[in-house]
Amino acid sequence: MTTEKIKHHLTDELLMAYSAGTLPEAFSLVVATHVSLCDDCRAQLASFDTVGGAVLEECAETAMSAGALEATMARIMQGGPVAKPRKPSGVFPAPLQEYVGGDLGAVKWKPVGMGVRQAILPTSEDASVRLLYIPAGCAVPDHGHRGTELTLVLQGAFLDEDGRFARGDVEVADEELEHTPVADIGEDCICLAATDAPLKFRGLMPRLAQPFLKI
Amino acid sequence: MEKNFLGECDPPRQAMRILNMFEQTKPCEDFASPPVAVRARGVVDRKSGVGSEKLRSNAKARADEWVDHVIRIRDAQDQAAFAELFRHFAPRVKAFLMRSGADASLAEECAQEVMVTLWHKAHMFDPGRASVATWVFTIARNKKIDALRKQKRPEPEDLPWGPEAEPDQEDLLTLQQETSALGQALAELPEKQRNLVERAYFGDLSHSEIAAETGLPLGTIKSRIRLALDRLRHSMK
Numbered sequence: 188m189t190t191e192k193i194k195h196h197l198t199d200e201l202l203m204a205y206s207a208g209t210l211p212e213a214f215s216l217v218v219a220t221h222v223s224l225c226d227d228c229r230a231q232l233a234s235f236d237t238v239g240g241a242v243l244e245e246c247a248e249t250a251m252s253a254g255a256l257e258a259t260m261a262r263i264m265q266g267g268p269v270a271k272p273r274k275p276s277g278v279f280p281a282p283l284q285e286y287v288g289g290d291l292g293a294v295k296w297k298p299v300g301m302g303v304r305q306a307i308l309p310t311s312e313d314a315s316v317r318l319l320y321i322p323a324g325c326a327v328p329d330h331g332h333r334g335t336e337l338t339l340v341l342q343g344a345f346l347d348e349d350g351r352f353a354r355g356d357v358e359v360a361d362e363e364l365e366h367t368p369v370a371d372i373g374e375d376c377i378c379l380a381a382t383d384a385p386l387k388f389r390g391l392m393p394r395l396a397q398p399f400l401k402i
Numbered sequence: 403m404e405k406n407f408l409g410e411c412d413p414p415r416q417a418m419r420i421l422n423m424f425e426q427t428k429p430c431e432d433f434a435s436p437p438v439a440v441r442a443r444g445v446v447d448r449k450s451g452v453g454s455e456k457l458r459s460n461a462k463a464r465a466d467e468w469v470d471h472v473i474r475i476r477d478a479q480d481q482a483a484f485a486e487l488f489r490h491f492a493p494r495v496k497a498f499l500m501r502s503g504a505d506a507s508l509a510e511e512c513a514q515e516v517m518v519t520l521w522h523k524a525h526m527f528d529p530g531r532a533s534v535a536t537w538v539f540t541i542a543r544n545k546k547i548d549a550l551r552k553q554k555r556p557e558p559e560d561l562p563w564g565p566e567a568e569p570d571q572e573d574l575l576t577l578q579q580e581t582s583a584l585g586q587a588l589a590e591l592p593e594k595q596r597n598l599v600e601r602a603y604f605g606d607l608s609h610s611e612i613a614a615e616t617g618l619p620l621g622t623i624k625s626r627i628r629l630a631l632d633r634l635r636h637s638m639k
Binding site: 203220232236263 | 481484485488489491492493494495496497498500501506509510513514515517518521522523531532533535536537538539540542543544546547551552553554555556557558559560561580581584585588589599600602603604605607
């Protein structure tokens, strides 16, 4: 379901860390969802996997225990797991659907004020990831970041100081970026946003709302 | 953190130089062209470069052979082929997991599970997209996330397949050659840089440390894998 050409991609550092398996689960979900939509990043990821293969190949060997091969053969003979087919891509690509429990219609939104809705997805606690629903033309409060924040657009578009982000585009924000994303006029905007630290809002009201928003 | 000095002893630049020379070698001319770089380890005569060519063709032949082994498992449940793959990869997977923080008994257990998965998923291995080493790495990595980090691993959607079920034989060769060339390029990186790459994959470097690590030769890795990238893009059209 690739429509517009994706302009904003993941960084090499993120792709490499995803390939190495060292990202927090919340970030991995954004990476897997973006890669499902983006052939460029998919190819780049395949290359980092190839580097991983080369690292493995160069690994000094550690001897397996005596009888390891026989033990492994015995486990093989017990039969393999039954693979369950993945859901076809909708508004949400398959990896995201597995966390939501379905496509867009299955999201359990919670209102957070000013028409904005969110749904926090269950992941490990080293970072968090949520779906955000921002009505067309609506602004998310001006905020800076303490850690890294990834925002992937799934529907509609948003604009901020860095440009326009449409379906498949991902914004990688760190501590230097302070921005005020505004949803584009045409359509309500749905994003998948992951962060490894609470956002810091600049105004008083959003700051009061912050514990409630859990962001 | 490694400082980058300008001038002759600048490791990234040296690596660039080596890799640039390497780039001029087209994969299909691999065996006709003179050896352009020497491997840092003992086997190679550094002065004459003798051995480089042989080493490369050995690595390539072995990569092809592993593909053949996986296909024998897929098509004929060939236990002898599996035993050879096991002897080569299981001790490496075990070492990889121990470097990633597993103790010996957990690493042993997980390495066995990785090899069990290799058997059961042999039908999903696609030699047009990855070498056997790359594929085994992805299985081992997923096992690491599951058993060591106790997290789930969200995986991208598979690409929808075109009408042709089998990848083109020539594409397949190119990919396997590129992969062994990359392995060699990695081995030829200056010690410090190679260490950084390995630490990134073992999980000794967190993702923010990777982002901050200026000595990490992402640029040189990228230039090395450009051909592989082009090939991948081509295969996805």
